Ligand SMILES: Nc1ncnc2c1ncn2[C@@H]1O[C@H](COP(=O)(O)OP(=O)(O)OP(=O)(O)O)[C@@H](O)[C@H]1O
């Protein structure tokens with residue numbers, strides 16, 4: 014088990030900067046996720062930890078050991094590749110035993126360890142199968158077993174579930190978590206699936222175009238995004254630009270040009286992110302926080318509008334309310350039966366609770 | 381600091397570059413230098429002679445070569461494409477069997493092949509005489525020789541290039557494309573010309589280029605059949621035999637120039653992004669033939685093609701069973717026996733060429749196996765500056781006509797050099813295995829490239845991640861995965877090396893003369909039976925090795941054709 018310490022990491026491929034000035038500390042035994050859109054540098058970072066790329070600048074440390082230029086075979090990391098990278102000419106046993114044979118373990122020890130780990134991933138009956146004769150989920154588990162059996166200091170998973178169908182993904186998610194807890198192993202998990210990230214991780218790092226935007230627990234990332242990119246990338250949100258008006262007292266006041274109204278926000282850490290004077294500001298409010306009512310409501314942050322579209326997704330109902338030409342707000346409620354659905358065209362009132370609105374700056378360094 | 385990856389790349393490249401520089405580049409340059417010398421002094425004299433009136437024969441030979449090559453392309457295409465179409469698109473009895481026979485020409489080494497053709501269709505050939513006797517004609521109805529002979533042999537040996545490329549292209553065409561055209565109301569004919577044919581063109585162009593190059597280089601057919609007809613590959617041989625090394629070098633350079641130009645053109649053509657084959661191969665539909673007349677025609681065609689394809693092999697077999705003196709002035713052989721084979725196995729002198737061929741071929745195959753694998757790995761999996769150049773350098777021996785490779789070897793190693801460790805190689809045993817090795821490197825590199833490109837980089841990374849060092853990974857992961865590709869290339873190298881003639885005839889000595897040379901000698905002494913028996917040994921070796929590799933490794937040589 015190790016901590017992973019990345020400091021000042023930059024990686025360039027010719028003119029492309031894949032990762033820019035990254036600082037991260039991943040704790041022992043932590044399940045840490047890299048989340049971000051395609052091409053943001055997640056794989057590159059992971060591969061620098063595994064040793065397949067060397068950083069252009071910066072240092073990679075495991076515990077206190079500088080690993081920056083150590084070659085991959087000497088790092089004792091266990092990596093699970095997106096395409097599994099199982100050796101096609103070997104059986105399940107041979108695949109899993111590969112790393113142990115490299116470590117020159119005795120035959121009986123190899124056998125025992127392989128059997129143990131296969132039992133853990135529930136594949137013991139497939140031990141002599143050729144890997145090409147396994148299903149996607151089974152191959153996935155062989156890849157996991159192969160990485161776990163060498164008792165790596167760090168487990169690295171690069172979008173391990175992206176080739177599986179929705180059902181199997183669910184199943185494997187729990188499986189991976191179970192194994193991670195069982196082995197209590199520092200794990201870095203790469204994904205661009207936010208549900209995966211939110212449900213599995215101890216902490217998440219959100220990347221965009223080579224830069225880490227925010228590091229935090231799933232609730233922090235979701236409830237307290239630091240900028241508009243994170244707010245928009247994780248979950249659904251209503252996002253529009255605002256101007257500052259009065260930033261004093263228990264309630265701050267901002268002005269939205271789009272709504273041509275003032276927005277009142279509770280002055281707290283939860284509702285106002287830190288920003289600089291020069292920053293362009295946005296307000297973000299999650300659809301599940303938006304209240305829609307047919308009857309007029311008293312107080313601030315209430316706007317009138319017309320129901321534009323009602324979308325039924327099964328467990329919940331989305332109501333899109335058009336306030337004016339510039340603004341359509343989305344509200345989400347749990348499904349409580351057809352009688353509660355609003356009709357399209359209905360005049361309604363929308364309330365954005367002061368304690369649920371979040372004011373955030375525009376993300377920097379975006380192209 | 382040089383990182384570990386870069387260091388590995390460099391270690392890999394050092395032997396590759398040394399060998400290519402020493403045995404491909406240096407010999408070619410030696411020839412170039414020789415061609416720029418006249419009576420020991422540097423001059424362009426040889427080239428003015430070549431193109432000038434002084435040696436008009438040369439220009440004539442160049443044009444003849446081009447002329448024959450163009451006709452060979454047309455003829456091979458005319459046979460190969462329709463056959464491939466019929467046998468891949470229609471299902472009728474015996475179809476499968478025929479497609480297996482279709483590659484028979486490659487198990488017939490060039491020299492024996494030509495010899496069989498002479499006895500089949502030549503002046504005293506079995507087929508014309510049989511027709512004459514059957515129909516009581518006063519003269520043989522036809523006979524091949526000269527240009528027509530060369531062309532027919534070329535069509536026979538080179539049609540597989542068209543057959544194979546067309547077949548694989550047909551199998552890769554998404555059938556829904558044609559179905560869409562039918563669905564839109566096109567007639568069968570229109571669909572072929574407007575949809576299928578355009579999809580086949582890339583393959584056809586590639587095959588045409590290939591056949592053109594192979595015919596330009598062809599040696600055995602003109603050697604035995606040309607009579608007075610001049611072609612360039614043969615002119616080189618004559619110049620060398622007349623001791624005019626400078627002219628031989630000049631002719632080689634000009635032929636090399638044409639070949640390398642073709643190689644570059646072919647690379648360019650194949651590197652264009654080809655949208656046409658973008659779809660995944662789904663396996664073509666074969667139409668079942670129901671019309672009984674059509675079915676009969678198809679089956680007849682199949683049987684006919686099969687007979688024509690196998691006749692040379694049968695002829696060779698028959699010839700090898702004719703004891704000395706049993707077929708001299710008579711139209712048909714008078715007796716058959718195993719005399720020739722008995723002699724072969726009993727007389728150590730007669731057995732010698734077989735042993736030579738085996739030893740030299742094996743040495744060359746071991747060489748190309750190892751070297752081809754390493755080179756291909758470096759080319760596909762490593763990045764370095766000048767990769768494209770190295771790639772071209774590797775393919776040069778493939779583009780160069782065998783005669784030119786032979787000349788290059790002579791001019792490079794008839795004097796001591798660093799690459800021959802200060803020895804003169806010409807006139808020794810080693811020159812031939814070395815020449816075979818060089819000629820067949822590209823076969824292995826090409827077939828290995830194909831599988832290596834399929835192999836995902838993450839496999840090596842996974843092994844490394846699990847703690848395996850590079851060499852362990854290479855041994856335990858890379859080699860087992862690419863082995864079929866390497867083997868199929870090596871197998872093709874074996875098949876071609878066993879029957880190799882054009883390079884051998886320039887480089888052999890008494891001690892290392894291979895089977896082909898012995899066949900030539902026996903032919904010169906009109907010992908047809910003995911020559912054919914040697915030919916059968918070549919065919920036998922090829923068939924045994926092909927069978928073993930197919931049986932035990934599932935490797936087919938035609939895959940890397
Ligand atoms: N070997 C390479 N050579 C050149 N550019 C590269 C290389 N690897 C990655 N890049 C570039 O670096 C950037 C980050 O790539 P990376 O693979 O890390 O993205 P990612 O976050 O893993 O994306 P995805 O979710 O699509 O896998 C991309 O712009 C990519 O084009």
Ligand SMILES: [Mg+2]
Nearest residue numbers: 055056057171
């Ligand atoms: Mg990635």
